Amino acid sequence: MTAEQSERDADFQGFMASRWPRLLRTAYLLTGEQHAAEDLAQTALERAYVAWRRVTQAEDPDAYVRRILVNAHTRRFRNGRRAELPNGATGGGQGPRQQAEARDRIAQTDDRLALLPALLALPPRQRQAVVLRYWEDLSVDEAAAAMGCSTGTIKSQTAKALAKLRRSPALKQQTADTGERAGGTER
Amino acid sequence: MHDDAIDTALPERLAATADQVRITPVPATTVLRAARRRRNGRRLAMGTAALAAGGLLAAGLGVLPEAGEPRQPTTVVVPPATSSPAGPGVTRPSNAVLGEGTADGYRFRVEVDIWGAAADEADVWNQIRAMYESDTEMPFEVENGANYPPVKGEDKLPYTPGKSWYYIYLSVDGNPRVPYGEGQILTGRDDEIHVDGTNLDGNGNEGPDAEARTVELIFGYVPEGIDRAEITWENGTVSKLELVEAAGSTGHWFTAAGPEGGVDPDELRTYDRNGKPAEGYDFTDW
Numbered sequence: 001m002t003a004e005q006s007e008r009d010a011d012f013q014g015f016m017a018s019r020w021p022r023l024l025r026t027a028y029l030l031t032g033e034q035h036a037a038e039d040l041a042q043t044a045l046e047r048a049y050v051a052w053r054r055v056t057q058a059e060d061p062d063a064y065v066r067r068i069l070v071n072a073h074t075r076r077f078r079n080g081r082r083a084e085l086p087n088g089a090t091g092g093g094q095g096p097r098q099q100a101e102a103r104d105r106i107a108q109t110d111d112r113l114a115l116l117p118a119l120l121a122l123p124p125r126q127r128q129a130v131v132l133r134y135w136e137d138l139s140v141d142e143a144a145a146a147m148g149c150s151t152g153t154i155k156s157q158t159a160k161a162l163a164k165l166r167r168s169p170a171l172k173q174q175t176a177d178t179g180e181r182a183g184g185t186e187r
Numbered sequence: 188m189h190d191d192a193i194d195t196a197l198p199e200r201l202a203a204t205a206d207q208v209r210i211t212p213v214p215a216t217t218v219l220r221a222a223r224r225r226r227n228g229r230r231l232a233m234g235t236a237a238l239a240a241g242g243l244l245a246a247g248l249g250v251l252p253e254a255g256e257p258r259q260p261t262t263v264v265v266p267p268a269t270s271s272p273a274g275p276g277v278t279r280p281s282n283a284v285l286g287e288g289t290a291d292g293y294r295f296r297v298e299v300d301i302w303g304a305a306a307d308e309a310d311v312w313n314q315i316r317a318m319y320e321s322d323t324e325m326p327f328e329v330e331n332g333a334n335y336p337p338v339k340g341e342d343k344l345p346y347t348p349g350k351s352w353y354y355i356y357l358s359v360d361g362n363p364r365v366p367y368g369e370g371q372i373l374t375g376r377d378d379e380i381h382v383d384g385t386n387l388d389g390n391g392n393e394g395p396d397a398e399a400r401t402v403e404l405i406f407g408y409v410p411e412g413i414d415r416a417e418i419t420w421e422n423g424t425v426s427k428l429e430l431v432e433a434a435g436s437t438g439h440w441f442t443a444a445g446p447e448g449g450v451d452p453d454e455l456r457t458y459d460r461n462g463k464p465a466e467g468y469d470f471t472d473w
Contacts, residue, residue, distance in 0.1 A: 013215050020213045028208035029201060037208055042218055049222030115200045135201040162194060 011056070012049050019062070020045075023069060029131045030073045032120045044069040066136070066146045070128055118168040125149075126161035133158055257422035261402050261444035263288045265429045275303040275351065275435030277310045278317035283433035285355075286442030290387040290402035296358045297367075297406050297442045301435035304374050305348040312339045314352075323354060324366050350374070351435050355383060355406055372408060372436055380468050382407035382455060387444070401449035404442070411437040414460040418443045419453045 023044060027037035048055050048065045058064040119127055125147070132143040133154070143158075144151045165171055263286040275281035280300040287296045302318065305311040318325055319336040337345050350371040356364035368383035384405040409416050409430065416428040416439075424446055430439035445452060455468035 009219065013219070016215060016218060017213050021210045024210060025205035025208055029205050034209060038211060038214070042214055042221075045218045046222040049218065115204050119204070130197070131201065134197045135205060137198070162197075165197070166194075 008052060012052055015048075015055075015061070016045055019065065023065070026066075026069065026131060026136065027073075029119065029135055030069075030124075030127060032116055040069065040072055043072045047072070063142065063145060066132075067148065070132070070146050071148070073128065074124060114168070114170040118165055118171050121168075122161050122164055126157050126164070129154055129157040130161045130165075257424050258446035258448060258450070259424050260418075260420060260426040260446050261288055261290050263426075263429070263442050263444050265431055265442075275301045277303045277305055277314050280321075280323075280354075281434035283431055283440065285406055285431050285440045286429070286444075288444055290404070290444055290447070291400040293359050293387065294361070295387055295404065295444075296364075297404070298356050298358075298364065299433055299440055300354045300356070301433055302352040302354075303435050304351045307348050308344055311344055311346060311348055315345065318352075324369075346371070353381075353408070353436065357385065357404070359387075368406070372438070373410075374435070374437055378408075378410035378438060380407065380409055380455065380457070380466065382468050382470075384452070386449065400447050402447055403445035403449060403451055405445070405452050405455075406440070406442045407455075408436065408440050409438050409455075409457055412459055413439065413457045413465055415458040415462070416441060417456050418445075419456065420445050421451045421453045422446055422448075424450075 020041065023041040024037055027040040027044075028034070031037050031040055044065060047068045051064075051068075055061045055064050119130070122130065128147055129143060132138045132146055133140070136143075136146075138146065140151045140154050143154045147154065265286050266284055280302045282298060282300050285297040285299055287294070289295070300323075302314060305314050315325070315336050325336065337343075350373055352371055353369060354366055355368040357367045358364040367385055368381075370381050372378050372381065382405065384403060384407075387402045387404050403420075405418060413430070416430060418426045418428065420426070426443040426445070428441040428443055430441055433440055443452070452470040454470060457465040457467050459465050
């Protein structure tokens, strides 16, 4: 291995170490499953390594890698590899009424139980739009760049996704329960 | 009230959900090893392309490799005279078969439907109605109205006249075709390359050799003026594309199937009628 290659690998490994947790979390929101998320994040990094010169020359290397991740996710969906729900994520039999003394912990678990199935029920592009806008906190322009589409498409995909999430019975119920718990705390 | 609460709480809920993933150690070795394989494939492709330019590479599709040689792309055949004789209408699409073949023991067939460009707004509304009645899965730009399908007088015009809609379909083993891509094309120059694709891996990831038999299927469109095109694969092999005409588009359509083993495409190269390289497509961040 030449000195140049060693330097390149060292740079890339530094990048990979600093971005791995974030990429993994984003991939988890897109796939809903631990192993699928690891696989997706890993694929994105492999492709980033191949295109490393372009990544480093990009105005925003994170945006470049994010686009690779979104593209890889889109391809997986088209290939029919939709992730399955993780065990227990259906919410059945794990109600928040249990262990009232551990409300905070349960509340956090409820968020996952309610949101993840609703999120995975969205069409992939709508899911991507929601994750990019509300988890990655990207602007409409940035999300459009990541998904390779127009800003109008981002706006409409996001609006459709939110409308579907609002109709999710589990989310509505969970929101109501959260409100009640918050009220109870104040008292 | 609850609706607003859901919207407001969304970032927090997404964060809580994202935190449920187990942050595993950075798979540095695995990523680097796999990435180097990809990169070396790309280098090999470039070297092979240079040989091809010098006329030293025989373009053999579906030829079994000699020991140590890379697997060749999967054979794609375009049946003769597959384009429907009638030109496309605004309310009735033309159809053309772009390629057929066998991968992982499954027969695949790729075809395109082209809906003629609407001349005016009335044409747009008629076309939407016809797409709906023919069970054509409309793209988001079309279905984005309050009604489905959008209704004149109630929804805004979903798209402007002047471009043809295309829909690419894939069928396997004679089963009903499934949409795999769609978009709009101009009916003249200044159009762009359109590329889409999927994996052909039979019943999915079943069996120990599933990955080894996976074939990457690429299909798309090159605009008018392109006389010859080829796709290079990451193992260095090349697919010479058979360009197919389809009524309603001035460019050409193509299908390519990669070598077994899930070999990714590397680059789409195009040439004009003088053999001069034209704009291509880089699959790096595909």
